Amino acid sequence: MLIQQLTIFLENQSGRLAEVTRVLANAGINIRALSIADTAEYGILRLIVNDPVSAAGILKKEGFSVGIADVIGITIDDTPGSLARVLAILEENNISIEYMYAFTGSSRAGMANVVIKVEDLRKAVDILTGAGVNVMTPDEVHQL
Known part of the structure; x- marks a missing residue:
């Protein structure tokens, strides 16, 4: 992913x-x-x-x-605290963020998209997915 x-x-x-x-x-x-x-x-x-x-x-x-x-793309609720929740999950699992940025174009109203670069991408994907965070597939990103 x-x-x-x-x-x-x-x-x-x-x-x-x-x-x-x-x-x-x-x-x-x-x-x-x-x-x-x-x-x-x-x-x-x-x-x-x-x-x-x-x-x-x-x-x-x-x-x-x-x-x-390779980077991770996630879709989160466009509400206060949504990004903080995701970052807390990464922090709790000792995953440091190298950089990140947000972008528009979500196919779902009320959602925001974020690109995240971390050192151990696969570990981060597993942790985020396990925590219920929507990790985007390449097809999802390309179809925005």
């Missing part, structure tokens, strides 16, 4: 993010979620797309530095 995320390193130059999105759009790749963090010299763009393998190949062909990483 792991989903694949693209990690793209971008120089901090005007138009680089636009170029990534243009390349993907021209290839018919749909962006499902996006997170970007920057430093003085470069940015780290994280994308969930409908076809990560094709997208990575297309971007590499265009000269971008791209990697694919």
Whole structure:
């Protein structure tokens, strides 16, 4: 139940993010979620797309530095405390979060989607699933 995320390193130059999105759009790749963090010299763009393998190949062909990483996607109630409950489950099981971000597009009203990266992904999936947290499949993410 792991989903694949693209990690793209971008120089901090005007138009680089636009170029990534243009390349993907021209290839018919749909962006499902996006997170970007920057430093003085470069940015780290994280994308969930409908076809990560094709997208990575297309971007590499265009000269971008791209990697694919496994992450966990979860769907939680869009109510106060829902995320805190999930994070408490991970904390109680000594699972540290490397990064996370939320995205819209849930097919179910009143729900929120969150991408989580932890060191031991399979352990986290087992723990979350056992606790009743909805861990998304790649198909669920790609169909949003």
